[in-house]
Amino acid sequence: MNIATFFALLLSAFTLIAPHAQAEDTMTNKDIAKDIAGVYFYADWCGTCKLLEPRVEKARAEEEAAKDIDFITFDMTDSTSIARTRKMAQAENLDSVLQKYGAATGFLVLYDRGNGETLHVLTSKDSSEKIQKAFKDAVEG
Numbered sequence: 058m059n060i061a062t063f064f065a066l067l068l069s070a071f072t073l074i075a076p077h078a079q080a081e082d083t084m085t086n087k088d089i090a091k092d093i094a095g096v097y098f099y100a101d102w103c104g105t106c107k108l109l110e111p112r113v114e115k116a117r118a119e120e121e122a123a124k125d126i127d128f129i130t131f132d133m134t135d136s137t138s139i140a141r142t143r144k145m146a147q148a149e150n151l152d153s154v155l156q157k158y159g160a161a162t163g164f165l166v167l168y169d170r171g172n173g174e175t176l177h178v179l180t181s182k183d184s185s186e187k188i189q190k191a192f193k194d195a196v197e198g
Contacts (some may be wrong), residue, residue, distance in 0.1 A: 092171040105163030108181035116188035122196035
């Protein structure tokens, strides 16, 4: 194969790949919003978790923006669940959140994976309305 044929093949390969690469580089607000993680620090034995959970579920059902949040539960019930949580944190790119809050339970962290910022920390003291507002604020920026 001569050099002209090689470059012609190379150019045609880039022509096929370029539209796909360009489409992936174009991000919408919805794509950015999916970078928001709702990390629930939970344990079976946690009384505060039992108070917070129904409020979070109500807010998720009633707030449209909650659909754009990736909800993840870090289960701190026992050593086995903590080991699973550590693996999940790595897989979900949430190591820093786990390291920051450790094995504490009974709260929900709204975290922006894009910039590594904690947006809100919600507890059982927060009403479902306040939780809904936090979801909306996190997604809309």
